[in-house]
Amino acid sequence: MAAIDCGTNSIRLLVADLPDPSAGPEAELVDVVRRMEIVRLGQDLDRTGRIAPEALERTCRALLGYAESIESLGVSDVRMCATSASRDAANADEFRAMVVDAIGVEPEVVTGDEEARLSFTGAVRGLGPDVPAPYLVVDIGGGSTEFVAGGRPVGGGAATVDAAISVDIGCVRMTERHLPGDPPTPEQLAAAEADITAAVDRALSVVPGREAATLIGLAGSVTTVAGIALGLSEYRPDRIHHSRIPYADVARVTDELLVRSSAERLTIPVMHPGRADVIVAGALVLKIVMERTGMTSVIASERDILDGIAYSLTR
Template sequence: MTRVAAIDCGTNSIRLLVADLPGPDDPPGAPLGDLIRQMEIVRLGQGVDRTGRLAPEAIERTRTALVGYAERIESLGVDRVRMCATSASRDASNADDFRAMVLDTLGVAPEVVTGVEEARLSFTGAVRGLPADARPPYLVVDIGGGSTEFVVGGAEVESAVSVDIGCVRMTERHLHGDPPSADQVAAAEVDIAEAVDRALAVVPGREAATLVGLAGSVTTVVGIARELPEYDPTRIHHARVSYEAVAKVTADLLARSAAQRMEIPVMHPGRADVIGAGALVLRIIMERAGMTSVVASEHDILDGIAWSLA
């Protein structure tokens, strides 16, 4: 048995997965043996779209979360650790400060992965164990805080691309009102649609049979659409939601203030101010790709990072 720790540090959140890899005596296709899945909202990408730098307070919030993660990794006797840092730390001019902090806190340097590598890891994590009605080829979209990854494939990745649209970036760039004005939403729609069309010119997403959506924006929208009384990953994982339901949830979120969004039972406190933009990205992807439904997955880049340690 090999015990691994995967850390995904994105623009909005930092997440930890500690799991046991399947052993030689396990059946083919055996899943990871999860021990811990944990998430903290640290907003590492705060202001990066505007300043081009990671804010000192954002680096400190991330350091605080990593201290707790390092303690859990040590207590569980992990054999291998891999941390991947994504959009915010790709864009920042002071990424070396972030790297030094992580190495000092965790004892492992973060890998600032490219958008395409991020997409491939997300695909690997997402497509293992999909239900039978989720037919290939798949269009897997990972809607993060600063970027969105598009991957098309069946048993393996055929093509991938990353574009700079995400819930934090689009909120900071366009959705300044609380709630945002109609003009602000319209400007965001144009920006998102142009980026989605660029992505779909690279990957053949319109030819895919199934849209699989990853990350907190998607899972939150699905939880709202399902009218869950609380955030329940077991009821969200592999749930299928129609385009009409996504459009309805998106309109409702954009009409609410952040305080009103906080009243939604499945809402994470750190997501309430940016979920409108995340939902808008999902809705426009479905429109531009011609998808009538989306299958949510709680397994994503974090799982892909863990599998890469096999």
């Protein structure tokens, strides 16, 4: 099976084999191929309301490469989900036509609620019994951030979703809206923090995140902050996945990032070149979520909506 997640900042491919049925309902998929390209599909979308032609071209190139991998591996079951950027764009039909031409599959432009539920499924599966429920899963994307609360039903089994909401405070959107400075000015940071705080509080009025026992953070902003906090000399998904990062480290890393220029952030060993200009906004979202929920630590997960899309193909 193959899953494709097309977000505001990146597009990702997962080709996986089904887990061994004898391993039980919490068994994880077996990765065959996992790829990621930063395409910035949401470039200027918050300002113009449209996907830029050059962003469509970058996304098309990435999809053509993914189509080659899917064909070479003989995969027939493919699901592609497109999230915040393609939901918001006035020229979403142009995006859909490009996707069909590139990979022969109609993209599903999922709602924020469905995006949240897919993220939760991918993040919670495989956590293990030592991580207490209920969970608050926060997926910090490029255009939006998803908040999902849930846990395990009595007697074990697959995790269940109790409440979910998507709010427009992704790292690309917040950078373009509030943080043009390099590094951002104190006034720009104050505006971003106010916008993020209001959106987080709005999300927490719907999702009971303050009642959760465990905070799980998803996507590149979280895993990058985790990699920096861990002092890694290179990006190591195996070290980052399920690492527990204290709030003090999240706050320290955020403060270090916001006073550096994009060029200076690029010198950080775990920093992806396509993330250096938006990581401040992503780190601010994570830091403010922890402050507003009172969470003292976050578990960083390398498993997220992409894995949730793949799991949906096993039903």
